[in-house]
Amino acid sequence: GQSLEQPSEVTAVEGAIVQINCTYQTSGFYGLSWYQQHDGGAPTFLSYNALDGLEETGRFSSFLSRSDSYGYLLLQELQMKDSASYFCAVEGYGQNFVFGPGTRLSVLP
Amino acid sequence: NAGVTQTPKFRILKIGQSMTLQCTQDMNHNYMYWYRQDPGMGLKLIYYSVGAGITDKGEVPNGYNVSRSTTEDFPLRLELAAPSQTSVYFCASTLAGNQETQYFGPGTRLLVL
Numbered sequence: 001g002q003s004l005e006q007p008s009e010v011t012a013v014e015g016a017i018v019q020i021n022c023t024y025q026t027s028g029f030y031g032l033s034w035y036q037q038h039d040g041g042a043p044t045f046l047s048y049n050a051l052d053g054l055e056e057t058g059r060f061s062s063f064l065s066r067s068d069s070y071g072y073l074l075l076q077e078l079q080m081k082d083s084a085s086y087f088c089a090v091e092g093y094g095q096n097f098v099f100g101p102g103t104r105l106s107v108l109p
Numbered sequence: 110n111a112g113v114t115q116t117p118k119f120r121i122l123k124i125g126q127s128m129t130l131q132c133t134q135d136m137n138h139n140y141m142y143w144y145r146q147d148p149g150m151g152l153k154l155i156y157y158s159v160g161a162g163i164t165d166k167g168e169v170p171n172g173y174n175v176s177r178s179t180t181e182d183f184p185l186r187l188e189l190a191a192p193s194q195t196s197v198y199f200c201a202s203t204l205a206g207n208q209e210t211q212y213f214g215p216g217t218r219l220l221v222l
Contacts, residue, residue, distance in 0.1 A: 004151075033209040042199060042213035043152065050209075087151055091209055097142065098168070099151035 002026040002092055004100035011106045012078055020073045020086050020103045028093030032064050032071045037102070038084045046086075047073065075105070083107045110135050113214035115200050121220045122190040130185040130217050132200030140203045141183040142167075142211065143175065145196040152199060158183055159205065190221045 004024045012018040022032065031050035035043040049055055049064035049071060061074040075082055088100040116131045134141065139160045144152040154167030158177040172194060174186040183202075187194060197218050201211040 031209055042215050043211075044213070045210045048209040089209075096167070097154055097157075097208065097211070099144075099153070101151045102149075 002090055002096070002098040004088055004090060004098060006086075006088060006100045006103045008101070009104045009106070011108065013108045014078055014080060016078050017074065017076050018078060018105065020075075020088075020105070022071045022073075022088035022100055024069050024071075024088070024090050024100075026069075026090050026092050026098070028096075029066070030091040030093075032062070033089045033091065034060075034062055034073045035087045035089060035099075036084050037087065043087060078107050080107050080109065112136065113200055113202055113212050115198075115214035115217050117217060118215070119218045119220075121222060122187075123222060124190060124192065126190050127186070127188050128190070128219075130187075130198055130200075130219075132183045132185070132214060133181050134183075134200075134202040134212070134214075135181065136202060136212065137180065138202035138212070139180065139205050140208060141177065142201040143173070143183070143185045144199045144201065145169065145194075146199060146216075147196050155185065155198075187219075192221050195219060195221045 033048045034046040037043045047062035054063045059076045064071040085102045087102045113134045142157045143155040146152045153169045156175040158164045199216045200214040203211045
């Protein structure tokens with residue numbers, strides 16, 4: 001089976017940097033994705049790591065360590081509009097896609 | 110392109126009723142997915158399809174059925190609605206080889222009373 005763990009909530013102020021961690025247990029692993037979801041909205045894709053290391057996309061970066069079954073999403077220069085829930089998701093064997101429970105990020109002025 | 114569209118946006122069902130949630134995509138994606146999301150939780154995969162005529166179960170398929178007669182459409186059927194099926198249902202699609210980047214529809218909010 002597959003399971004993922006994320007902190008339930010994170011709070012930070014505008015302009016700060018925040019890191020959202022994700023640990024996973026899986027019987028098969030292709031890669032780790034990150035999605036953003038605003039309240040009442042649909043998830044939208046942010047980033048993907050198939051290999052160890054850091055992937056940077058603008059203010060957002062994502063990191064993966066396959067040996068540690070661990071990844072994180074790094075958000076820099078936080079803005080109010082970044083207040084949302086963030087989900088990590090593991091792509092396993094057989095098209096199986098498992099989402100984590102989500103981390104609710106609150107950005108304060 | 111409209112992307113992924115879902116209908117209805119919101120529905121109230123009585124226990125035991127049935128309904129079909131519609132999902133259509135116009136991006137010529139071969140992979141399509143149905144998820145449910147309970148309040149404050151992550152998404153759970155119900156069913157997925159890798160192409161027309163091919164469907165398979167996800168993590169929580171019980172109480173649901175799907176069909177995929179065309180590339181564009183992937184309806185989800187609830188036969189005997191139960192209160193435990195109260196949730197928000199999201200349809201998603203992507204291209205083969207690009208499964209990590211799924212495009213989601215706006216969701217259908219379902220309440221079973």
